[in-house]
Amino acid sequence: MKEEISYEEIKEIFTEYLKKHHHRKTPERYAILQRIYSYEGHFNADILYNIMQSDYRVSLATVYNTLELLQECRLIIKHQLGGQFAQYEKAFGNTTHHHLICSHCGKVKEFSDKQIRVAIQSRQFAHFQMSHYSLYLFGLCSKCKDELKHAK
Amino acid sequence: MKEEISYEEIKEIFTEYLKKHHHRKTPERYAILQRIYSYEGHFNADILYNIMQSDYRVSLATVYNTLELLQECRLIIKHQLGGQFAQYEKAFGNTTHHHLICSHCGKVKEFSDKQIRVAIQSRQFAHFQMSHYSLYLFGLCSKCKDELKHAK
DNA sequence: TTTGTTGCAAAACGTTTGCAGCCTC
DNA sequence: GAGGCTGCAAACGTTTTGCAACAAA
Secondary structure, eight states, X not given: OOOOOOHHHHHHHHHHHHHHTTOOOOHHHHHHHHHHHTOOSOEEHHHHXXXXXXXXXXXXXXXXXXXXXXXXXXXXXXXXXXXXXXEEEEOSSOXXXXXXXXXXXXXXXXEOOHHXXXXXXXXXXXXXXXXXXXXXXXXXXXXXXXXXXXXX | OOOOOOHHHHHXXXXXXXXXXXXXXXXXXXXXXXXXXXXXXXXXXHHHHHHHHTTOOOOHHHHHHHHHHHHHTTSEEEEOOSSSSOEXXXXXXXXXXXXXXXXXXXXXXXXXXXXXXXXXXXXXXXXXXXXXXXXXXXXXXXXXXXXXXXXX
């Protein structure tokens, strides 16, 4: 169900953003974007840094710097789910989805719900211009629920 | 529209929780709960610690410890909105509400929406037992929108 | 040539932890 | 009396920052 978007298109969006904001188009920035583009699922700065290490030399500071830029141009979404590292995920070619977070083991799953999506997206505000949103549902996954039940 | 809940009732809930989990009912814990109860709006560990300093001596470590307990028994909700400090808010006597966050100035506002609330709360999952949820809408508040417009 | 960006390392910062003494239970 | 809890300070771990060298514009 996800639209196929090529790396070239993503790169174009990033280039436009950099140009508009008078930032430089450095090879490091594109290298990082490319690794994110080909990574599946949530990641954090450290995971990304380690992936890079194997075939492209960048500093952690540059990774953070680039994540910041990508977030500003809405190519990635940042989640702060309480773990130590901030989590990121691609924001292109993904269908809108929401997050189930187990309060016990911390595992994150995704789900989609048209009714919820429509309810949120159709909401208008007089003094607020929405750009995107995050919905987190907290609770117990079935595994932890069983564990806690047996522990009693 | 918010139901009036007295401190005595809150205290009772906390006491039950502590008893059930074999935690001790220390004066520090109740002192912290009481300050949270009488504080309006979002707060963080540091704000709370400073409020305490004026009339009750507790360490920051105890503040964090107690916030953790209060979160476990669902008397407060923790938000990690990307600022440096984690934010908390009371979870009792509050109508369910959602958050508008300005991506530019970081200001947080609350709003309620029945349609959204119902859509989320009526959702059932086969392998997940929901306990609570957080919805964050990101965008620009009217003030920042104007500022950015004029800056062009 | 100008100046934004990089890598490196050190610093910053909120939060957690270790420990001795205290106080619920 | 036993052991969970407190205060204190030091440690932790992620993120940010300062700075000199570099390279995009």
